[in-house]
Amino acid sequence: MSATLLAGVSDAAAKTYLIVIEQMRFDPPVLTVHRGDRVVWVNRDLFPHTASAMSKAFDSHEISPDASWSYVARRPGSYPYMCTLHSTMRGTLIVQ
Numbered sequence: 001m002s003a004t005l006l007a008g009v010s011d012a013a014a015k016t017y018l019i020v021i022e023q024m025r026f027d028p029p030v031l032t033v034h035r036g037d038r039v040v041w042v043n044r045d046l047f048p049h050t051a052s053a054m055s056k057a058f059d060s061h062e063i064s065p066d067a068s069w070s071y072v073a074r075r076p077g078s079y080p081y082m083c084t085l086h087s088t089m090r091g092t093l094i095v096q
Ligand SMILES: [Cu+2]
Pocket: 048, 049, 050, 083, 084, 085, 086, 089
């Protein structure tokens, strides 16, 4: 396989990242991804949470216990987000 083809494969390889919601926290609280990557929030608490960008760029709405919500990051930027049900729960998604 040529170097050009290898580079092409590498560029196309979007990754998937997991953010665990547990004990009223987003873990990790700050996550940096690249454009095209997928971010999955999984709720391991016994009650619903949301991952809602302050800018409204994304909003999971309620994620039930043991459920997850995924989002493909398309636009570069820094996106602070919160749980609209528990205003102390904050995180930041950084898209490069
Ligand atoms: Cu919450």
